Amino acid sequence: MVRTTVNLSELPEGSTATIRDIDALSPTSQRLLDMGFVPGTPIRAVKRAPMGDPTTFEIRGYQVGLRRSESALIDVEIKPDDK
Amino acid sequence: MTNKIQRNVFLLGNPNSGKTSLFNAVTGERRRVGNWPGVTVQKLEGTAKTETANLTICDLPGTYSLTPATPEEEVVLKTIDEAVTGCIVNVVDIANFERNLFLTTQLIELGIRPVVSLNCFDSFTRAGGSIDLQKFSTFTGTTPFPTVARTGEGTQNLVEFIGKPELTCIDDSTSCLSLPQVWLDAAEEALNLKNLKWISATPAQRYGALVDLIKLQPEQVVPELIEIRQNLAKKLSEGRDNPVKTTNLACELASDRYRRIESLIASCAIVPGKNIPAWQEKLDRVLTHRFLGLPVFAMMMAWVFWTTFSVGEIPMGWMESLVEWLSDFVQVNMQEGLIRELLVGGIINGVGGVIIFIPNILILFFWIALLEDSGYMSRAAFIMDRMMNSIGLHGRAFIPMIMGLGCNVPAVLATRIIDNRFQRLLTMLLIPLVTCAARLPVLVLLCGTFFPENPSTWMFTLFFVNLLVLIFLGQTTSMLFRTTENSPFLLEMPPYRLPTPSSVFHMLYEKAAHFIEKAGTVILAGAIIIWVLSVFPREVPLSFDYESELTRLRSNEATVETTEKIAMLTRQREIEQMEGRYMARLGKFIHPVMEPLGFSWRETVSLIPGFLAKESVVSTLSVLYLPYSDNLGDAMRKTGMTPLTAFVFMMFTLLYIPCIATLGVIWRESGSMRFTVLSLLVYFAIAYIVSYVTLKVGAILQTSPNLAWFEGLVIITVALAAGWYLLRTFIVTISGSRCKSCSSCSSCPSRGKSDCSGG
Numbered sequence: 001m002v003r004t005t006v007n008l009s010e011l012p013e014g015s016t017a018t019i020r021d022i023d024a025l026s027p028t029s030q031r032l033l034d035m036g037f038v039p040g041t042p043i044r045a046v047k048r049a050p051m052g053d054p055t056t057f058e059i060r061g062y063q064v065g066l067r068r069s070e071s072a073l074i075d076v077e078i079k080p081d082d083k
Numbered sequence: 084m085t086n087k088i089q090r091n092v093f094l095l096g097n098p099n100s101g102k103t104s105l106f107n108a109v110t111g112e113r114r115r116v117g118n119w120p121g122v123t124v125q126k127l128e129g130t131a132k133t134e135t136a137n138l139t140i141c142d143l144p145g146t147y148s149l150t151p152a153t154p155e156e157e158v159v160l161k162t163i164d165e166a167v168t169g170c171i172v173n174v175v176d177i178a179n180f181e182r183n184l185f186l187t188t189q190l191i192e193l194g195i196r197p198v199v200s201l202n203c204f205d206s207f208t209r210a211g212g213s214i215d216l217q218k219f220s221t222f223t224g225t226t227p228f229p230t231v232a233r234t235g236e237g238t239q240n241l242v243e244f245i246g247k248p249e250l251t252c253i254d255d256s257t258s259c260l261s262l263p264q265v266w267l268d269a270a271e272e273a274l275n276l277k278n279l280k281w282i283s284a285t286p287a288q289r290y291g292a293l294v295d296l297i298k299l300q301p302e303q304v305v306p307e308l309i310e311i312r313q314n315l316a317k318k319l320s321e322g323r324d325n326p327v328k329t330t331n332l333a334c335e336l337a338s339d340r341y342r343r344i345e346s347l348i349a350s351c352a353i354v355p356g357k358n359i360p361a362w363q364e365k366l367d368r369v370l371t372h373r374f375l376g377l378p379v380f381a382m383m384m385a386w387v388f389w390t391t392f393s394v395g396e397i398p399m400g401w402m403e404s405l406v407e408w409l410s411d412f413v414q415v416n417m418q419e420g421l422i423r424e425l426l427v428g429g430i431i432n433g434v435g436g437v438i439i440f441i442p443n444i445l446i447l448f449f450w451i452a453l454l455e456d457s458g459y460m461s462r463a464a465f466i467m468d469r470m471m472n473s474i475g476l477h478g479r480a481f482i483p484m485i486m487g488l489g490c491n492v493p494a495v496l497a498t499r500i501i502d503n504r505f506q507r508l509l510t511m512l513l514i515p516l517v518t519c520a521a522r523l524p525v526l527v528l529l530c531g532t533f534f535p536e537n538p539s540t541w542m543f544t545l546f547f548v549n550l551l552v553l554i555f556l557g558q559t560t561s562m563l564f565r566t567t568e569n570s571p572f573l574l575e576m577p578p579y580r581l582p583t584p585s586s587v588f589h590m591l592y593e594k595a596a597h598f599i600e601k602a603g604t605v606i607l608a609g610a611i612i613i614w615v616l617s618v619f620p621r622e623v624p625l626s627f628d629y630e631s632e633l634t635r636l637r638s639n640e641a642t643v644e645t646t647e648k649i650a651m652l653t654r655q656r657e658i659e660q661m662e663g664r665y666m667a668r669l670g671k672f673i674h675p676v677m678e679p680l681g682f683s684w685r686e687t688v689s690l691i692p693g694f695l696a697k698e699s700v701v702s703t704l705s706v707l708y709l710p711y712s713d714n715l716g717d718a719m720r721k722t723g724m725t726p727l728t729a730f731v732f733m734m735f736t737l738l739y740i741p742c743i744a745t746l747g748v749i750w751r752e753s754g755s756m757r758f759t760v761l762s763l764l765v766y767f768a769i770a771y772i773v774s775y776v777t778l779k780v781g782a783i784l785q786t787s788p789n790l791a792w793f794e795g796l797v798i799i800t801v802a803l804a805a806g807w808y809l810l811r812t813f814i815v816t817i818s819g820s821r822c823k824s825c826s827s828c829s830s831c832p833s834r835g836k837s838d839c840s841g842g
Binding site for chain 1: 147148150152179180181182185299300330331333334337338341354359367368371372373374376377461464465466468469470472478571572573574575576
């Protein structure tokens with residue numbers, strides 16, 4: 001099975017992926033981890049804002065909007081059958 | 084009813100978990116708003132009584148985790164040791180179970196057993212969820228209470244329980260959310276370095292040890308801990324394909340917590356597969372639609388704006404006539420004297436200046452409460468964020484900024500919808516640069532006086548310059564502080580809910596009372612000070628005995644000549660008296676500072692009452708210029724004021740200071756005198772610089788007659804843009820990182836990770 005790793009900020013609207021990695025060096029990361037953005041968690045890009053940024057993501061049953069500067073800290077894995 | 088115990092209860096929970104609703108349901112009206120010591124974060128305290136206890140209930144700032152990202156959240160960590168001596172109620176939004184249990188897990192790890200309020204229980208069960216409370220209690224060691232804080236359901240049981248004398252929050256027995264042994268061992272070692280033991284350490288000390296262990300940035304790690312961290316990583320790596328790196332410890336701990344949470348939920352609850360109902364998704368699709376989202380939002384804003392400021396004018400008219408009636412009443416029924424003057428000129432005027440804002444504030448906050456409680460506010464912030472971010476602001480800042488066009492005072496109050504303190508202060512700093520409706524007549528008057536030929540062109544120019552200044556200030560401030568500010572942008576989208584009348588009422592009551600009590604006093608004091616400056620000293624030494632001359636003239640035959648002479652003398656006396664008052668003396672004293680801008684002392688003096696209300700600038704000027712001509716514009720031209728200095732003066736008047744009411748609310752809302760004084764200096768400096776540049780550029784333009792005003796505008800724009808660019812380069816240079824848009828190099832989308840040398 002082919003798996004592709006992309007940056008969360010590039011995850012297309014409506015598609016689901018699994019969090020693979022999070023940038024450990026950014027001070028923002030601690031908060032993202034605390035909010036449940038840990039490796040292995042499924043995440044869905046719900047909607048991009050009319051002006052292109054931020055984007056709402058659905059994770060662990062709730063929705064949260066992240067700017068590109070935050071979502072860029074996260075790498076996700078897209079499984080082909082998820083698309 | 085003797086022997087009642089006193090207990091401090093602390094409400095702790097995620098933002099949007101219904102903490103404040105629970106607070107309202109439990110305390111009712113018995114509350115007071117204060118500040119946390121040392122920080123300017125609002126503290127909400129109330130009381131409740133049960134059969135056995137008197138409870139003092141404190142609403143802690145909402146936080147997702149004990150690791151603070153903002154000053155508000157630091158309060159939670161600082162209070163935790165105090166809180167365990169009383170009682171901690173952990174408000175958990177059960178409709179959002181996993182993430183809310185993260186904070187609970189952190190508490191349990193530290194040996195705290197909070198009383199858990201499983202809030203929003205109704206929507207949880209409606210969506211098909213169920214929970215075995217008995218199992219939950221046994222597994223976690225806590226006491227859960229299903230509640231619906233919005234309606235108050237279930238809160239009575241909770242209050243009864245926390246009033247029980249035998250209740251305690253501290254318990255070190257293991258539960259299924261406790262730390263695994265590997266982590267406990269490492270934390271013990273870290274504590275030993277500080278001569279502490281896990282068993283006897285306070286929750287804050289335990290937490291400190293854990294935080295030290297998982298520090299993200301390698302340079303922040305204490306050298307003695309390096310070995311402990313490496314051992315921990317090694318132990319965690321056992322039986323895994325990829326060894327755990329020490330930089331990943333934070334990630335490991337968070338993952339481990341979520342694994343514990345997941346297994347707890349799996350063992351005692353059935354969580355509905357889909358938390359968000361279909362109709363909400365559909366509504367969201369429309370409200371945040373690519374093309375529909377913005378127009379819908381614009382329409383709502385127009386409605387809010389119109390009702391606040393146009394409909395609000397009706398009750399404002401009543402208040403104005405009330406004030407007028409009151410001062411007339413005093414004028415008629417009191418003896419002439421200083422006290423009457425103080426009552427009318429200082430106090431009644433000042434109080435009128437306070438209550439006049441109440442209709443605006445109430446209407447605006449009625450809509451804000453509805454938008455906030457229904458969950459639409461987050462969507463509005465979501466669609467506006469990109470635009471607001473371009474001037475360094477949060478998406479939520481749009482509503483306060485746009486309200487600033489109506490009046491700055493409710494706009495500053497509206498900044499409370501921004502949770503992040505830095506963002507809130509930045510918005511507060513920028514709001515006074517939004518031209519409010521009260522400044523419009525002043526502008527019309529000034530432009531009409533100085534430029535009777537084409538006032539609208541000049542007004543447009545002034546607006547344009549003002550807008551540029553606003554963008555410039557927003558950009559620079561957010562850039563200057565971006566390096567110190569590391570709280571992430573996280574915009575939670577709460578589910579849509581029907582607002583309850585009680586929460587709307589609480590919001591309105593709190594805002595109006597708070598405004599009158601806190602800001603009202605400042606505004607009143609300011610009004611009285613300005614009044615004192617303008618009427619004292621009572622007796623001004625006059626250069627000429629007007630009184631006897633006037634009596635002599637009056638006793639003469641009333642010819643045209645004598646009447647004219649009387650009028651002239653009265654006028655001259657008035658001017659001389661005005662010049663002798665403290666206000667004029669102060670104006671003359673600071674005049675040398677204003678001289679480079681081309682202002683005469685008269686203009687400088689007129690700026691002082693402008694502090695109270697900008698329209699006084701014009702009225703003071705017309706009194707001061709009376710000896711030259713009845714027409715202010717003519718008089719000013721006669722004394723050598725050129726159109727250029729007139730324009731500069733208008734610009735200065737527009738920018739130099741927000742009115743005292745705005746300053747009062749800024750002071751009270753920011754809770755910081757320092758911030759208020761600093762922002763005052765910033766406005767003044769900006770007004771001065773912009774005016775000075777305009778004066779110089781204008782002088783150059785005047786010598787080359789081919790250039791028209793709009794070309795001057797272009798030059799100013801270019802100068803500002805160049806200034807901004809230079810400043811930015813400067814900041815980037817000194818802060819040592821090349822790219823400002825991302826928090827670290829590995830997150831930068833445009834650069835390869837290899838060529839990153841900076842932060």
